[in-house]
Amino acid sequence: MDVFSLLMDGFATSLSPLNLMIVLLGVTAGLFIGAMPGLGSVNGVAIVLPLTFIVPPSSAIILLCAIYYGAMYGGAVSSILLGIPGASTAVATTFDGRPMAQQGKAGLALIAAAVASFVGGTISVILFTVFAAPLADLALKFGPAEEFALVLLAFTTFVGLGGDDVLKTIVMICLGLVLSTVGLDLISGQPRLIFGDLPGFYSGISFLVLAIGVYGIGEVLHTIETSKTAPQVTPARITFKELGAGFRAMNRLWRTMSVGSFLGFFVGMLPAAGATPASLMAYGIARSTSKKAESFGKGNIEGVAAPETANNAASTGSLLPMLTLGIPGSPTTALLLGGMVMWGLVPGPMLFIEQPDFVWGLISSLYTANFAAVLINLALIPLFVWALRMPFTVLCAIVLVLCIVGGFAPSQKMHDVWLIAGFGIAGYLLRKADYPLAPLVLALVLGPLMEKSFRQTLIAEQGNVLAFIERPLSGTFIALAVLFFLLPLAKYLRKSPKEGVAPAR
Amino acid sequence: MLTADRVIAASLMVFSAYLMWHATVLPIGWEGSSGPGGGAFPFWLSLVMLLASGGILVRSFVSGSESDKPFFDPEMIRSVVLVCVALIVTIGAMQYLGTYVALIGFLLWYLRIFGGHSWALTASITLITPVFLFFFFEVTLKILLPKGVTEPLFLPLYAMFF
Numbered sequence: 001m002d003v004f005s006l007l008m009d010g011f012a013t014s015l016s017p018l019n020l021m022i023v024l025l026g027v028t029a030g031l032f033i034g035a036m037p038g039l040g041s042v043n044g045v046a047i048v049l050p051l052t053f054i055v056p057p058s059s060a061i062i063l064l065c066a067i068y069y070g071a072m073y074g075g076a077v078s079s080i081l082l083g084i085p086g087a088s089t090a091v092a093t094t095f096d097g098r099p100m101a102q103q104g105k106a107g108l109a110l111i112a113a114a115v116a117s118f119v120g121g122t123i124s125v126i127l128f129t130v131f132a133a134p135l136a137d138l139a140l141k142f143g144p145a146e147e148f149a150l151v152l153l154a155f156t157t158f159v160g161l162g163g164d165d166v167l168k169t170i171v172m173i174c175l176g177l178v179l180s181t182v183g184l185d186l187i188s189g190q191p192r193l194i195f196g197d198l199p200g201f202y203s204g205i206s207f208l209v210l211a212i213g214v215y216g217i218g219e220v221l222h223t224i225e226t227s228k229t230a231p232q233v234t235p236a237r238i239t240f241k242e243l244g245a246g247f248r249a250m251n252r253l254w255r256t257m258s259v260g261s262f263l264g265f266f267v268g269m270l271p272a273a274g275a276t277p278a279s280l281m282a283y284g285i286a287r288s289t290s291k292k293a294e295s296f297g298k299g300n301i302e303g304v305a306a307p308e309t310a311n312n313a314a315s316t317g318s319l320l321p322m323l324t325l326g327i328p329g330s331p332t333t334a335l336l337l338g339g340m341v342m343w344g345l346v347p348g349p350m351l352f353i354e355q356p357d358f359v360w361g362l363i364s365s366l367y368t369a370n371f372a373a374v375l376i377n378l379a380l381i382p383l384f385v386w387a388l389r390m391p392f393t394v395l396c397a398i399v400l401v402l403c404i405v406g407g408f409a410p411s412q413k414m415h416d417v418w419l420i421a422g423f424g425i426a427g428y429l430l431r432k433a434d435y436p437l438a439p440l441v442l443a444l445v446l447g448p449l450m451e452k453s454f455r456q457t458l459i460a461e462q463g464n465v466l467a468f469i470e471r472p473l474s475g476t477f478i479a480l481a482v483l484f485f486l487l488p489l490a491k492y493l494r495k496s497p498k499e500g501v502a503p504a505r
Numbered sequence: 506m507l508t509a510d511r512v513i514a515a516s517l518m519v520f521s522a523y524l525m526w527h528a529t530v531l532p533i534g535w536e537g538s539s540g541p542g543g544g545a546f547p548f549w550l551s552l553v554m555l556l557a558s559g560g561i562l563v564r565s566f567v568s569g570s571e572s573d574k575p576f577f578d579p580e581m582i583r584s585v586v587l588v589c590v591a592l593i594v595t596i597g598a599m600q601y602l603g604t605y606v607a608l609i610g611f612l613l614w615y616l617r618i619f620g621g622h623s624w625a626l627t628a629s630i631t632l633i634t635p636v637f638l639f640f641f642f643e644v645t646l647k648i649l650l651p652k653g654v655t656e657p658l659f660l661p662l663y664a665m666f667f
Binding site: 051053054165167168170171174175177178181185187188190192193195217220221224225226391393394396397398400401404405408409412414417418421424425428429430432433435451454455457458459462463 | 509510513517521524527528530531535537538539540541543544546547550551553554557558560561564576577578581582584585588589592593595596599600604608611612615616619620621622626630634638641642645646648649650651
């Protein structure tokens, strides 16, 4: 069957009343979560995941993806109205969005952000549809050796391209991987790393516990520390006249928006990169290729359009490797992956063969979610303005309650709630000391796969380590991984002679 | 900032050494033709972690101070610690006094005392939240939240909804 008819079949699933309702609900929830300063898609998905037990598994994934989408749209709202990015992915939107709001053009900026998000989302979903099946076909040829090499490659992109401190990144990857081995040994079934002989550790440390701790509790603690004074909300009202003007202005920005979409999609696929660098890069390209480069940062509508197309495209891009290869392209998709595994839907090429209804239903729901998001976003702007006036203390209290109860619900063990509190406080401290948290979460999710594929290969090849480099595909991945790993070293060596000339700031 | 960086790196070193020691319960070496043993993966990764955090510690002494910005915002750290304590007290109370008592107490403290909100707002959120949680988790999802000593109070509600 060709992609088009598969997609049409998918729409039959995603346009069912239940799933359509779920998409609308998810997008609306996502928009509000994204619009709240400090809360982004990853926090939203982590906090809401336990609540999705209320719907069947395949619908739960659609709900989470809709939240993901909505949050990417919503991030622009607080960037523009408060001048505080709703999530790190919307940082670049503040550069021109905030000046526009201060000039009384908040409505126009919000329209631009919504339209740009829609264009970025649509172009990237089409790219997603085109690439998904071939990539899954390729991945069918993967054995355990390739799986291991691919996971290794995913981690080395953090070292090579992550932009964080290399040593701190390595510490976080190793910590995540070691924490993922807690529980029973995959091969021999013997217990290991059972801290303090607590029975709760026998079932391992769930990705959800870490995610709720780090992205729920840790984020609230961070917000408490950084929110000394309540920010000023810029009022915004949208009239049909402004809507028309907004569409006309956006119609002139097709080049910027397509560059942003393609860039975002491909950057988003890389585990270490994702929406934040993609949007910053798109902003940079838009500014350097613009004829009016000096107006950027002073309220140029193009400076809102470029990052917003890119961050939405990146969120779709990061779904691609998650769904086809089982390797998430961002922390949020790592949580989606964990959720899918929890519900027995193991992402990867086999999912396309065994559960085509689900896969194409999910892909088609991205189209619906995108469409719903732009409409709801524009319609609910007055409501966002109202919601943004909500004091931090109310928001934080509700999030903390949801973290505690939501952490208890999946396993129904107090052990997990204690772990969440521990991870929350530890995550808050690590984040303050500039340790990146995304590789930690990704490592915990991918750890079992990495260890299993490594040991399976060695058992199958009777202990021959060279098997990883002898197979062409896995050999290529390993070579790329080595390259990424050596990248910071090369950068360092090239930079060090200059250091005497330009002292570090 | 520098001291905090060193303390965190040193604690990570201690933690990875503890993990290494803990991993040796299972074989950490090469098991003939079947590859590494069950403890190998955590053991050697903890070693890498130990070396990397050791590197961070050494670097902090070699490169000297980058910024003397305090690690914690002195004005806000009191709030963060207060919320952490409240969180731990609440989770502890869940097991003994029950989820609902603990969460109502937490919300009352957080909204009224910590947040300084009006009684109207405090009361409405404090009452709506437990009712929502009860209907969402217990009635719909059939997930029973811990009740502690308040268990008998819920028996009539169970009779009504189950």
